[in-house]
Amino acid sequence: MKEFAVYDQMMAQYYKSISTHILPLFSWEFYGEHFSAMSSFKEDLEMLKKITQKWNFDRNYQKELINKKSVIVITNTKLTIVYASHNIEKMNGYTPEEIIGSSPKMFQGANTCNQTSKMVRQAVKKQQPFEVSILNYKKDKSTYVCNIKGFPVLNKRGKLVNYIAFETAA
Template identity: 45%
Template sequence: MNNFRQYEEAIAVYHNGLSVRKAPIFCWDFHNEFLTAVKSFFLDLKKLNSIASQNKWTQNNWDIENSLKDEVIIVTDAKLKIVFASQNIVKMNGYVEAEILGKSPKMFQGEATNQITSNEIRLAILDHKPFEKVVMNYKKNGEVYACLIKGYPVFNTKGDLSHYIAFEKAA
């Protein structure tokens, strides 16, 4: 027991003799934000993989992992009802996934949305063709923003239309 006390005293003397000054940590928010982002990324990836495997999506060459970091991914069923939205959607337009599930992506459109562009997207969807367009969308707070949308039809292993997937980011 005496040796342990001597060890503790020696450590205390050593630390007190260091010229390092301590600064209090006022906030760990930066760490919490990082952990939240990592958790959201893996949760989104798990949900997307689950949707893909349950519906037997055919192979595609999308870089889902990088897209989840930089873009918003929205998946609709074949009837254009939203079944998935990545967590980044909150940063882009203020909505959380629960608020938009089961709704049409048209909910983001309004008076400033160009009808010609909307019709071009609608025709691409009807023809089961990919598209890339910039659309004027609305945030939850009513603010207008330009949104670059890259949309793709998704087919299952039988060749039937299963879903649509869109990769979106503010333009």
């Protein structure tokens, strides 16, 4: 019965924070998938809350993650990945654990547009937001077009501390 209490608490918190309508339950298989996804989103939101508590950043990452189904990737100032949301695996086959500590360049390959990569590097260097669509590579070496909205993140004293990207597969 403890599982139901945890479920009820999680779902109450979830429904307070988003606007969505869920279809009636037709199958336990669908229920299990939904519950698993909601649990993963809850874990992501808790981690993001910890990471972002010292940020001066007003973008609604909860809306991006849950409503828009964006993958969230956070790097440090040296552009090393320090966080990735669980849904990155669905987009490109990598688990968050596999990419933490790596550079986002790991998703690029021979057919990635150098001009687009250069534009991203320049925006990062100037600490400016950017929005691009770029050809990235999945873990299995197949390609996908990734829409990326990237933002520099400052702490409450105005110092650059991270970069955050909201990514979706086109």
